[in-house]
Amino acid sequence: MDFGNEFDQExxxxxxxxxxxxxxxxxxLxxxxxxxxxxxxRVVEINRPKATTTTTIxxxxxxxxxxxxxELFINSEPSNQTTLLNDLSIITQQNAxxxxxxxxxxxxEYGVIFSIIEKAKLAEFESIGLVTSPQTKARK
Known part of the structure; x- marks a missing residue:
């Protein structure tokens, strides 16, 4: 009796x-x-002002x-000045x-930026920032 072969095969x-x-x-993938x-x-191509400090998104x-x-966009979705406050209010209710x-x-112009800041405050955003591009250092 060879149990080794039978056990290995089963x-x-x-x-x-x-x-x-x-x-x-x-x-x-x-x-x-x-x-x-x-x-x-999420990013709209814009010629931003240059600054030494940048805001991370x-x-x-x-x-x-x-x-x-x-032309206005909220998270790459088209918007306009008349519906901006309503759109921002909806986002604050949905977004943590x-x-x-x-x-x-x-x-x-500064007036357009100020108008958006004012509407963001009315929509109860806690923090408002400006996005800039990094300033390249000039070489001597």
Missing amino acids: NDLTINILPMIDVLFAIL FFVLSSLILSSN GSDDVIVSIKKDG SKKLLIDAEQTI
């Missing part, structure tokens, strides 16, 4: 993990690509962007973060 279990690794890489797409859609921050022609960043062209 309990010879192998697990092939290569398909599982392929699925994990596919899931990882999906999340990487979707995060890149989501982060790139968090993922929960509300961004009001103003283009050179006066009450930080608003104003991302405006360098040539926008």
Whole structure:
């Protein structure tokens, strides 16, 4: 009686993990690509003023962007001056973060910026900041 061969043949279990690794890489690729797409859609291309200190944009921050022609965006969604207060009020009710960043062209008048700050205060934002571009140091 040879019990060794019979035992090995019945309990010879192998697990092939290569398909599982392929699925994990596919899931990882999906999340990487979707995060890149989501982060790139939040920014409106604007010629910002230069400053030595810059404001970092968090993922929960509300961004009001103003283009050179006066076109308004809230988190890359079109808006306008007449509905801005209502739009900001809705966002403060839905959003836990009450930080608003104003991302405006360098040539926008102070009165337009002040109007947005005033509406943000009425919408009960706790923190209001301005987005700038880093100033490049001149070499001698």
